[in-house]
Every structure is written in structure tokens, then in C-alpha cells.
Amino acid sequence: MTDAVQRFRDSWAHLHPHLDLTGMETMGRVLRLAALMNNITEDALTDSDVSRPEFEILAALRRTPQGLRPRHLTRETLSSGAATTKRLTRLEQIGLLTRTRIERDRRETLVRLTPQGEQLIDTLFTHQLERETTLLAPLTPQERTHLATLLTRVLTPIDPQPPHTPEAPHP
Numbered sequence: 001m002t003d004a005v006q007r008f009r010d011s012w013a014h015l016h017p018h019l020d021l022t023g024m025e026t027m028g029r030v031l032r033l034a035a036l037m038n039n040i041t042e043d044a045l046t047d048s049d050v051s052r053p054e055f056e057i058l059a060a061l062r063r064t065p066q067g068l069r070p071r072h073l074t075r076e077t078l079s080s081g082a083a084t085t086k087r088l089t090r091l092e093q094i095g096l097l098t099r100t101r102i103e104r105d106r107r108e109t110l111v112r113l114t115p116q117g118e119q120l121i122d123t124l125f126t127h128q129l130e131r132e133t134t135l136l137a138p139l140t141p142q143e144r145t146h147l148a149t150l151l152t153r154v155l156t157p158i159d160p161q162p163p164h165t166p167e168a169p170h171p
């Protein structure tokens with residue numbers, strides 16, 4: 001069985017037979033899989049009027065019912081502050097979230113889902129899980145668990161962990 005990464009690897013091996021290409025084989029597949037999954041997700045979200053990065057913001061907020069500050073959303077979604085602000089503005093305009101000034105520090109806002117936002121992300125998340133299950137169908141349940149464990153071992157040392165933040169204050 002061959003894939004695009006195997007073809008790329010074979011080309012590099014021909015050009016540089018002395019190089020160890022095992023890292024490229026693994027990371028190339030991880031990156032290609034992520035890019036293809038992002039495309040599949042973007043296509044599936046077309047009818048929802050929500051982009052994939054906006055979906056990620058809604059999902060982060062759904063996982064944190066007390067709400068999040070924009071800087072935490074930026075960290076959660078691995079986005080820039082400007083991109084987060086732009087997405088929050090749009091999602092607020094279409095009624096999926098609210099931004100409220102925090103009483104203790106009027107410069108800070110707390111972002112929360114509206115009931116409409118909760119309902120939408122619950123539906124979208126269910127469909128996303130179905131797409132991911134379909135994508136992983138060639139693997140047995142044990143293989144999926146093993147793959148997740150191996151990827152966790154690689155990701156954990158490089159994935160920045162946010163400092164523990166106490167529950168967000170209620171405005």
C-alpha cells in the first residue's frame with residue numbers, strides 16, 4: 001500500500017540515500033492527515049455558517065461552561081490574538097456567544113456560549129465525531145487506542161500546558 005508520503009519519501013531517498021527519513025514518514029503522515037481532516041471538516045461545516053477555527057472556539061467554550069477569557073481561547077485554539085478577536089466578533093454577531101466585561105478588571109472580558117451556540121456546537125461536535133470515526137475505520141479499536149497513546153507520547157513534551165487558571169469570575 002502506498003500513499004503520498006511514501007512517494008515523497010521514495011523521492012528523497014533516491015536523492016539522499018544516506019538520510020534517515022523515518023521522522024518524515026511519521027510526521028508527514030500526521031501533518032497530511034491533519035490537513036486532509038481540516039479540509040473534510042471545513043467542507044462539512046459549510047452549511048452551518050461556521051468555519052473550522054470558529055468551530056474550535058465554540059468547542060473550547062462548550063468544554064468550559066463558566067466561560068473563558070479571549071487570551072485563553074487564543075491559547076486553546078493555537079491562534080493569534082487578532083484572529084481570535086475577529087472570530088469572537090463574528091460569532092457574537094450571529095448570536096452564538098456573548099462577551100461580558102469582568103467586574104474586577106474592566107479591560108478583560110469573559111466569553112460564554114449562548115443557548116443557540118450550545119445547541120449548535122453539540123450538533124456539530126456529534127457530526128465531527130462521526131467523521132473522525134469513519135476516518136479511523138481501517139483501524140481496530142485497539143489500534144486506535146495504541147495510536148492515540150503513541151501520539152500522546154510525542155505531543156506531550158511539545159504541547160504547552162496553560163498555567164492552572166481558577167474558575168473565571170462571574171461578571
